[in-house]
Amino acid sequence: MKGDIGVIGLAVMGQNLILNMNDHGYKVVAHNRTAEKVDEFLQGPAKGTNIVGAYSLQELVDKLESPRKIMLMVRAGDVVDSFIDKLVPLLDKGDIIIDGGNTNFPDTNRRVAALKEKGIHFIGSGVSGGEEGARFGPSIMPGGSPEAWPFVKPIFQAISAKTENDEPCCDWVGNDGAGHFVKMVHNGIEYGDMQLITEAYQFMKDGLGMTHDEMQSVFIEWNKTELNSYLVEITSDILGYKDTDGEPLVEKILDTAGQKGTGKWTGINALDMGIPLTLITESVFARCLSSLKDQRVEAEELFGKKESIVEGDKQVWIEALRQALLASKIISYAQGFMLMREASNENGWDLNYGNVALMWRGGCIIRSAFLSNIRDAYDIDPELSFLGSDSYFKGILENSMFAWRKVAAKSMEVGIPMPSMTSALTFLDGYTTARLPANLLQAQRDYFGAHTYERVDKPKGEFFHTNWTGKGGDVSSTTYNS
Numbered sequence: 113m114k115g116d117i118g119v120i121g122l123a124v125m126g127q128n129l130i131l132n133m134n135d136h137g138y139k140v141v142a143h144n145r146t147a148e149k150v151d152e153f154l155q156g157p158a159k160g161t162n163i164v165g166a167y168s169l170q171e172l173v174d175k176l177e178s179p180r181k182i183m184l185m186v187r188a189g190d191v192v193d194s195f196i197d198k199l200v201p202l203l204d205k206g207d208i209i210i211d212g213g214n215t216n217f218p219d220t221n222r223r224v225a226a227l228k229e230k231g232i233h234f235i236g237s238g239v240s241g242g243e244e245g246a247r248f249g250p251s252i253m254p255g256g257s258p259e260a261w262p263f264v265k266p267i268f269q270a271i272s273a274k275t276e277n278d279e280p281c282c283d284w285v286g287n288d289g290a291g292h293f294v295k296m297v298h299n300g301i302e303y304g305d306m307q308l309i310t311e312a313y314q315f316m317k318d319g320l321g322m323t324h325d326e327m328q329s330v331f332i333e334w335n336k337t338e339l340n341s342y343l344v345e346i347t348s349d350i351l352g353y354k355d356t357d358g359e360p361l362v363e364k365i366l367d368t369a370g371q372k373g374t375g376k377w378t379g380i381n382a383l384d385m386g387i388p389l390t391l392i393t394e395s396v397f398a399r400c401l402s403s404l405k406d407q408r409v410e411a412e413e414l415f416g417k418k419e420s421i422v423e424g425d426k427q428v429w430i431e432a433l434r435q436a437l438l439a440s441k442i443i444s445y446a447q448g449f450m451l452m453r454e455a456s457n458e459n460g461w462d463l464n465y466g467n468v469a470l471m472w473r474g475g476c477i478i479r480s481a482f483l484s485n486i487r488d489a490y491d492i493d494p495e496l497s498f499l500g501s502d503s504y505f506k507g508i509l510e511n512s513m514f515a516w517r518k519v520a521a522k523s524m525e526v527g528i529p530m531p532s533m534t535s536a537l538t539f540l541d542g543y544t545t546a547r548l549p550a551n552l553l554q555a556q557r558d559y560f561g562a563h564t565y566e567r568v569d570k571p572k573g574e575f576f577h578t579n580w581t582g583k584g585g586d587v588s589s590t591t592y593n594s
């Protein structure tokens with residue numbers, strides 16, 4: 113009997129996805145560049161299963177049922193192109209290549225188009241959930257050649273995480289690089305969620321002087337509220353974790369955050385598309401700032417930074433902080449969905465935002481109860497332009513406003529950096545202000561560069577230039593937006 117699917121790449125993700133597929137009754141053919149890893153896998157974790165090995169790409173192709181489905185779980189970038197180049201001459205028209213790595217979506221756009229010309233279908237799929245997700249149920253976000261989806265759907269939906277209603281956290285996202293785009297936004301939102309939690313931690317630790325056991329208890333309680341999520345849950349575990357000397361391990365970890373690029377890509381795309389994705393972008397910059405450790409140590413001394421003590425009833429502050437965190441999180445998701453909406457419009461992807469929320473509901477790092485509410489919001493209004501306008505989320509934003517402002521103001525007053533919580537509030541203030549000072553900005557642009565402006569008392573699209581000083585000419589610059 114031939115294999116149902118081939119997987120190339122036997123590192124942590126590939127191995128665990130293969131074992132997961134095997135558990136669900138699929139016969140998987142496994143291949144890896146370094147052949148010894150095939151043997152190690154077959155004689156190790158895959159021993160006693162139906163998984164078979166292939167030591168060359170030709171052997172892999174020969175061992176697969178038509179149309180062949182070959183999934184790459186290798187390092188993103190050139191390695192994917194190199195495997196595609198080697199596979200294509202061995203494949204037949206209608207065969208399917210799937211890239212399950214963390215690929216930047218323009219690469220997927222390019223590959224879908226290039227392979228289409230050769231009659232090969234290509235799926236670019238986000239896979240989230242790390243090692244455990246891959247093994248027992250990841251969130252899977254496939255996009256690319258729609259003709260390929262019916263062949264891949266049963267396998268992907270079988271191995272994916274499920275919601276509490278047993279719905280698969282995997283559905284077709286859209287054409288071209290839509291799957292990888294949505295995965296990128298997922299990772300950007302993950303940056304935001306994590307940064308917000310760290311800001312709450314710093315406020316509690318430095319501002320309220322709380323112990324790690326106290327903070328752990330707070331996160332345990334928060335996990336029983338609307339904040340219920342994987343990241344809040346693991347944060348409570350981390351805060352309670354003691355090193356061998358009985359001290360909290362988290363305080364022994366160097367405070368410089370790493371990043372692999374997906375948050376940065378999200379920010380770059382937001383800038384390219386003109387979407388105010390402030391919270392995620394601030395979260396990326398917060399990691400950049402954290403990496404300037406030596407400079408920060410020097411600057412703290414240079415500026416004689418004082419302790420940032422927050423006075424007042426601790427319980428009241430903790431509840432205010434919870435509300436500020438929840439409200440900021442709503443803004444982060446609202447901005448992320450704005451970005452997806454713009455990308456969907458620009459690329460003709462026709463994204464289903466409720467389905468996206470459902471795909472993130474289980475299996476992935478940002479899984480949370482909250483995503484069910486997001487799904488409900490898009491069920492009510494699939495074209496919702498701002499998540500915060502949905503009545504459930506609007507209610508939370510309004511109810512949290514006082515506490516959120518209190519926390520933001522206090523952090524500024526005592527000098528606790530909370531870039532993401534404060535930028536979320538600033539965003540909402542801007543978004544809910546009908547008249548912003550951009551009129552003055554337009555005047556400045558016209559003053560120094562004859563960039564022209566529109567008038568509130570004239571139809572939109574009519575542009576004016578004023579000779580502000582009487583010394584300039586009447587010639588204006590060309591009007592366009594980049």
Ligand code: NBP
Binds near residue numbers: 126145214241
């Ligand atoms: P890695 O990203 O570490 O990639 C390892 C695989 O790539 C191995 O099979 C390795 O073969 C192969 N490879 C490399 Br590296 N360079 C190669 C080359 N020049 N030619 C051929 N093969 C090459 O594995 P991973 O952590 O399992 O991740 C796989 C994909 O999934 C990546 O795109 C990753 O970003 C994504 N992802 C990872 C996670 C996670 O939690 N780790 C989560 C979600 C998505 P070799 O054995 O011969 O060196």
